[in-house]
Amino acid sequence: MSTAQAIANWVRQADRDASLRSDGATAIEREGLIRLRRESQRLRQERDILSKAAAWFARESKANTTTPSLVCLSTTGSR
Template sequence: MGKTRKPYPPEFRRQMVELVRTGRTPESQAREFEPTAESIRNWVKQADRDEGRREDGLTSPEREELRRLRRENRQLKIEREILAKAAAWFARETDSVPPKSSSS
């Protein structure tokens, strides 16, 4: 497994993207700077998506929203499971089992 490092600052990534757009290749930048050519190419693709030049993926705001919604969905599933277990426990404690709802 490769080494992990802190993400490059957004300003640094913007500068790398601008250098590619002015004609420098990602490979030449990778030799001169630390990020790999593949990372630089990915930054260019993402910048193109964010600026509307490409439509083959999610923009950064869309990606962040998707991440947030997945996190929220995961939390809601956990909460629903807890509530279902609590309802079952209370039903057993009171010796009355409520009719199963068809909406769940």
């Protein structure tokens, strides 16, 4: 990109930020979009982790309920 093009881009962005143009996002809107995209990515990661954890706990729970219990109960009642 040439220096002249860079300056023209900066001027257009400054005009958008000053509400003189409406052909694109302002700097604040772009920053907000970046923040929302990061938050969305973090939430997707958290959802995936929780989904995997839930599946693991479900498997463990199922495995533990099918295993016979080794707890012996005394019928003599010694106290």
